Amino acid sequence: MAARKPLLRIPYTDVFAAPRVVPRNATTPAGAVAALAAFMTAPLPPGLPPSTVVLTGAGLSVASGLADYRGDNGTYRINKTYRPIYFHEFMASHEARKRYWARSFMGWTTMHKALPNTSHYALRDLGRLGHVQSVITQNVDSFHHAAHPDVPSTIELHGYLRATVCMTCGNETDRDTFQSDLARLNPAWAAFLAEATAAGAFEIKIDPTTGAPVPRSPKTLTAIRGIRSNPDGDVDLAHAPYTTFRYPPCQHCLTHPPTTEDGTKHMVEVDQDGAWQLPRNFSATDSGTKVKCPGILKPAVVMFGESISPAVKHAAEEAVDGAGRLLVLATSLATYSAWRLAKRAKDRGMPIAIVNMGGVRGEEVFFAEIADQQPGNEGVRVELPTNTVLPPLVEELRRLGPDGDHERSSNLDAGPVEPALFRDMLS
């Protein structure tokens, strides 16, 4: 029987049960910070490496102005018409790619302008203090990459939007360069984007007190023909003529046509302006799109229905195995790829702390044997925003200093995970 590859699926849409806060006094910010500080500094069960691996999700980027997949009650986003593209659709259909890139072209402005927030910088500081060596994220916004490019190292489980990747040769192109190419090939769309931007459709306002994004005025949105941002960084455009949208091919495959084993060269076909075109002899029923339709660029993210590359999967498992405790931040672990990492940590006997608004998939199992009274050494479950607890946690760990930190020297000796390991993840 052939083994089936695990594919990225649309996450659970159930509402998970409300969490049991552990320890009991971790309901207040002060109680939560004390519990997390105990968690981060307590001696570990024998045999576990003395460091913490962090697993993050969409909730961490909400304060940067990016939409979360979940609504207030942990339900799927209110935008019921939002349906992400599947990998097989993207690869099989020129029309689907036009639609995807048109929406992505409009959405990139929001994504590009958004910046890491307090939580990302708190993780940088936890790395500098020697507490955290690696962060595994499900987010594709590159905020970890921007806030802490070196330490802690970042494993981007679901890829990243900052680059496109050629499905034939594996070359990556910077997304900003790609955006300029899209603007050149689609002047009418570029003008519309400029108009929408000037009207403030993509403004992100952050409330200085809460650090949370201020919702855009519905008036502005209606004025811009009902633009809505989705978590993948694209937007909905009612009745947009997607079919007129053009996108460029991989420049490497254009100048170096890929050759099949029988010596046949497969040329990338382009229109007079250099936009990708379906090869004239290509039939929609042809298999082997990769060879016969060369030079297709895809965002360097793992799409729904696509499998995570073995290298990334392996790197994430190594990060869990190289740590003694797991800190889960701002995710309900609804995607299987993230949940199985938490399960792996649990199976290894690692203490687990979760900071998330709303319930988390399978969390009752993670905390089943953890008493309400323990100070946080064995496990912590907090239902507060990460921006509320992480900065004071950094301060507390700084205050405790090396004496309160049993593992600082060994962590620094171990050094950061070799960044080269992650370079080729998506090629």
Ligand SMILES: [Zn+2]
């Ligand atoms: Zn290529």
